[in-house]
Amino acid sequence: MVCYSANGNTFLMVDNTEKKISENEKPDFVRNHVGDLDGVIFVEKVGEKFFMDYYNRDGSMATFCGNGARAFSQYLIDRGWVKQRKFTFLSRAGEIKVFLDDGIWVRMPAVSEVKELEVDGYRGHFVVVGVPHFILEVKNVDEVDVEKLGRLLRHKTNANVDFYEVAQGFLKVRTYERGVERETKACGTGVTAVFFVHHSRTGSKEMKVLVPGGTLFLREENGEIYLKGDVRRCSEE
Numbered sequence: 303m304v305c306y307s308a309n310g311n312t313f314l315m316v317d318n319t320e321k322k323i324s325e326n327e328k329p330d331f332v333r334n335h336v337g338d339l340d341g342v343i344f345v346e347k348v349g350e351k352f353f354m355d356y357y358n359r360d361g362s363m364a365t366f367c368g369n370g371a372r373a374f375s376q377y378l379i380d381r382g383w384v385k386q387r388k389f390t391f392l393s394r395a396g397e398i399k400v401f402l403d404d405g406i407w408v409r410m411p412a413v414s415e416v417k418e419l420e421v422d423g424y425r426g427h428f429v430v431v432g433v434p435h436f437i438l439e440v441k442n443v444d445e446v447d448v449e450k451l452g453r454l455l456r457h458k459t460n461a462n463v464d465f466y467e468v469a470q471g472f473l474k475v476r477t478y479e480r481g482v483e484r485e486t487k488a489c490g491t492g493v494t495a496v497f498f499v500h501h502s503r504t505g506s507k508e509m510k511v512l513v514p515g516g517t518l519f520l521r522e523e524n525g526e527i528y529l530k531g532d533v534r535r536c537s538e539e
């Protein structure tokens with residue numbers, strides 16, 4: 303088992319291609335092996351296709367993880383299991399397209415639900431990008447008590463909570479993640495949810511997003527959103 307970090311969103315990659323760990327063993331396996339990482343990704347096969355099965359650190363399964371998909375792609379490359387510059391794999395959010403162009407670009411699941419939402423006087427948007435997000439625009443993300451307010455709103459909405467600031471030519475995002483139950487250094491589906499709302503307001507086709515773990519890049523092409531950022535192994539096998 304090996305650790306991967308996607309802009310500081312950290313995952314234990316588990317080669318489960320032989321299906322040694324069964325579905326009902328996964329939650330306990332995650333809680334017993336995740337350590338201080340954010341989640342565990344089981345690498346599996348369905349026929350000839352690779353399948354990414356993502357679990358949060360608390361043992362809850364989530365339909366998708368954007369940064370996890372970037373880490374999964376890097377893992378497949380590092381194992382020598384994919385050699386093309388374009389490839390796909392399966393997830394609980396459907397088929398995920400990947401292409402290499404000065405880094406790994408992942409096509410994110412289509413946004414499946416967007417609505418304005420007010421919770422306890424806090425106004426924002428509820429957006430589903432494979433997984434649910436409650437996103438709120440703020441003047442200065444650095445001043446938000448993400449642990450306290452993020453936790454409150456996460457439990458009120460049962461969604462990940464993203465606070466974002468529109469800066470000059472880039473966005474800043476901080477996320478309290480459901481199932482990780484703390485602020486993470488980056489959240490791929492979260493920055494995608496924010497970019498989707500920002501793009502629908504401004505028409506911006508690409509955007510740089512600063513997160514505590516560094517910089518993520520998003521681009522919109524024919525109604526599809528692609529995500530790129532830093533991803534690296536963070537332990538030896």
Ligand SMILES: N[C@H](CCC[C@H](N)C(=O)O)C(=O)O
Nearest residue numbers: 364367368369433489490491
């Ligand atoms: N915690 C999320 C899943 C991981 C999302 C995040 N790590 C990402 O990069 O998209 C949930 O349970 O909905």
